[in-house]
Amino acid sequence: MSHLIFAGIFWHLVGAASAACFYAPFKKVRHWSWETMWSVGGIMSWLILPWAVSAALLPDFWEFYGSFSLAQLLPVFLFGAMWGIGNINYGLTMRYLGMSMGIGIAIGVTLVVGTLMTPLLQGRFVELFSSTGGRLTLLGVLVALCGVAIVSRAGLLKERAMGITAEEFNLKKGLVLAVFCGIFSAGMSFAMNAAKPMQDAALELGINPLYAALPSYVVIMGGGALVNLGYCFIRLATQSSLSVKADFSVAKPLLVSNLLLSLLGGTMWYLQFFFYAWGHARIPAQYDFISWMLHMSFYVLCGGLVGLVLKEWKNVGKRPVSVLCGGCLVIILAANIVGLGMIS
Incomplete structure (x- = not known):
């Protein structure tokens, strides 16, 4: 059992690494x-890949989804849409608070809400205090939250050293958006929980447990796509400074390059939840809520490590880098505490 749990933690790390790197192609x-860029990448990650993977896994694609009632599918879709709203708020949070403060608050809130709300709603929260494993798991969540706070502090020190400020710093507006972003982004965790009947149905069809959650992504990410693509399309249609025609009228080599880079970014974004499903499948059922904590804390961890590899912390001084490394070690400690809790 223990090797399966640590395999699950490893796959959550792989998914988080993909999440931390997905924006690199978009930057080019x-x-x-x-x-336009977000829409092209989103069509790949929210529509094409979930549908293609599910079509490859399911014996009869339409029969599978037709076997569920609207009452079963609607919560999954709406939680996906909730998560999509969180994605949009994420960008606005960065705008008003800056990257470090915005990430620290938004990720911190979504880590706590997405992790603990599920057992709370299921009436299992109090039970966690009655066992050594449950108490260790909750301790791991608390330590992970501390790690996120330390890494965010390192980011704030970096921004000060480099003279970086938010575009339109507004503490009051930014804090409200950060909290909303954190709450709404947790919709993915809620959607995965609501989609358990779909996962059970996939298992009954003989689908490998590692892939059992993937068919539910058609519905979950469909909700996210509705919000994100709707937002982008409305802006493209109403903002005079934006033009799809102009974007697609660039020189052919640049057009091909932009398309491939956007599609690559979208693919990497999808892969975070592809491997999230692998990790989630290895976590014991009584601790399945912990998958979200692992994903979000590893996302912060990998984001910091990627920044070091890409030399984004060059010339900022020793203190910010030392604080970053300390925060990363705390997050790694949290993952080990959670692992020990699940095998206790």
Whole structure:
């Protein structure tokens, strides 16, 4: 059992690494509006890949989804849409608070809400205090939250050293958006929990447990796509400074490059939840809520490590880097505490 749990933690780390790196290809897109770039990548990650993977896994694609009632599918879809709203708020949070403070508050809130709300709603929260494993698991969540706070502090020190400030710093507005972002982003955790009947049905069809959660992504990410693509399309249609025609009128080599980079970014974004499903499948059922904590804390961890590899922390001084490394070690400690809790 223990080797399966640590395999699950490893796959959550792989998924988080993909999440931490997915925006790198988008940064190389040139002369395109953010809305066009995000829409192209989103169509790949929220629509094409979930549908293609599910079609490859399921014996009869339409029969599978037709076997569920609207009452079963609607909560899954709406939680996906909730998570999509969190994605949009994430960008606005960075705008008003800056990267470090925005990430610290938003990720901290979504880590706590997405992790603990599920057992709370299921009436299992109090039970966690009655066993050594449960108490260790909750301790791991608390330590992970501390790690996120330390890494965010390192980011704030980095921004000060480099003279970086938020575009339109507004503490009051930014804090409200950060909290909303954290709450709504936890919709993915709620959606995965609501989609358990779909996962059980996939298992009954003989689908490998590692892939059992993937068919539910068609519905979950469909909700997220509705919100994100709707937001982008409305802006493209109403903002005079934006033009899809102009974006697709760039020179052919640049057009091909932008398309491939956006599709690559979308693919990497999808892969975070592809491997999230692998990790989730290895976590014991009584601790399945902990998958979200592992994903979000590893996301912060990998984001910091990727920044070091790409030399984003060069010339900021020793203190910010030391604080970053300390925060990363705390997150690694949290993962080990959670692992010990699950095998206790």
